[in-house]
Ligand code: HEC
């Protein structure tokens with residue numbers, strides 16, 4: 263969730279003032295300590311002293327620690343700075359100093375929103391890394407909410423984006439695909455540069471991102487579709503904003519909790535001890551802590567296919583209707599290796615690698631493809647599409663109606679559906695498709711009841727992993743709230 267949040271507030275007066283506030287708060291909080299501990303450095307992560315299981319367990323700790331004031335939860339507020347939407351300067355609810363809820367500062371821990379493995383059981387099956395229900399859906403960049411319909415137009419006005427939390431399962435496969443596709447596209451861009459005046463089609467793994475050309479001085483990227491003109495595939499975020507989960511996590515930490523990873527300063531060449539959000543705490547998360555969080559998110563089980571009766575017939579219909587043009591059932595990696603980098607560079611997926619894991623190994627267990635890497639049955643193309651006026655947002659951006667194709671793996675267990683969770687059933691989700699998906703949507707609407715049941719049986723065969731993190735053992739420590 264980094265869009266619109268690139269600017270750091272670093273006003274000297276506010277830093278001084280916030281520093282004093284934090285110091286006085288500290289003095290009163292006798293008997294309390296930061297909840298995050300012991301701290302972990304990148305040198306420890308890369309030392310080889312910790313096993314992959316240890317590193318994942320450490321990552322689970324970062325993902326599940328409820329951060330408190332002493333950890334650096336929250337941020338200062340500077341009334342003289344007119345921008346109250348950016349990290350480090352958001353107002354809080356009735357000036358309560360901790361939470362706002364309608365533009366972040368909406369949680370203490372990642373787990374709060376990513377804690378449901380299946381919503382198709384009663385009671386729901388809980389687990390780390392899963393989806394969230396409606397009451398955990400963040401409200402992003404909301405400026406106006408007309409809940410009592412004072413405009414008298416029959417609906418509660420709400421600008422910004424309401425976003426229902428997806429799961430993190432199988433993220434390694436998705437991230438590996440995205441990086442390989444980026445590498446392919448960057449190579450095609452180089453090909454365009456070496457052949458001025460030639461139009462180069464941008465196709466990778468069967469996904470068509472339009473075309474590019476070079477006139478000897480500049481690239482013409484007006485033909486690029488479904489991604490940004492920098493030709494970086496960004497599978498994460500509903501709008502295709504982030505190239506790795508780590509890239510996503512940097513924003514998530516700040517947006518939800520006002521926790522600022524050191525690397526956001528490091529990547530901008532600012533000193534390590536920068537207190538960017540003015541809350542009196544520095545080094546809120548180290549580079550090593552973000553690395554284990556990345557490893558934890560990526561080294562989870564992947565969703566599974568458990569075929570239901572009628573699913574095969576439903577799959578044939580699904581493909582015939584054109585659903586599979588966007589929801590591509592499978593994409594295959596070239597390599598079995600998945601790399602972890604820091605600093606991570608969007609346009610150069612092979613830069614600064616510090617760890618490599620085999621996608622075929624547990625707990626991921628991706629299917630080995632002879633002569634290639636692994637098969638990822640994600641049911642998506644990692645590309646943005648215009649979904650029509652019905653799903654459109656109100657930012658006034660050309661991307662308002664565009665969304666990255668939802669990955670349908672695990673869909674049986676993840677209601678409610680669509681980016682804002684408006685669909686409580688699969689059929690509502692399909693019928694809400696418009697824009698580029700209108701023809702496919704109409705085909706589904708026109709199916710005979712028996713055929714519809716088969717399509718639903720196919721979708722209900724796409725399950726989340728059972729017990730995704732059980733091998734990581736019991737809780738590690740207690741905190742003093
Ligand atoms: C208040 C609820 C909430 C909290 C807390 C939260 N998330 Fe999320 N998470 C979401 C939502 C909603 C999305 C979808 C965002 C989007 O698409 O723009 C998401 C998406 C993600 C994704 C990308 C998944 C994908 O497939 O696109 C990752 C990775 C992620 N979260 C990790 C984290 C981590 C790590 C934390 C803790 C630092 C965290 N989340 C805290 C709600 C939450």
Ligand code: HEC
Pocket residue numbers: 500580583584585586587588589647649653665666667668669670673676678679680681682688691692695698699702703706721
């Ligand atoms: C043009 C590309 C495209 C086509 C064709 C398409 N979809 Fe989608 N689909 C999307 C996008 C993009 C989303 C996410 C929309 C959102 O979040 O608001 C989505 C979301 C969904 C969801 C909800 C996923 C979730 O996790 O919330 C389901 C179910 C779904 N599609 C099924 C289908 C079926 C069945 C068909 C064929 C009848 C189909 N789609 C055709 C692009 C497409």
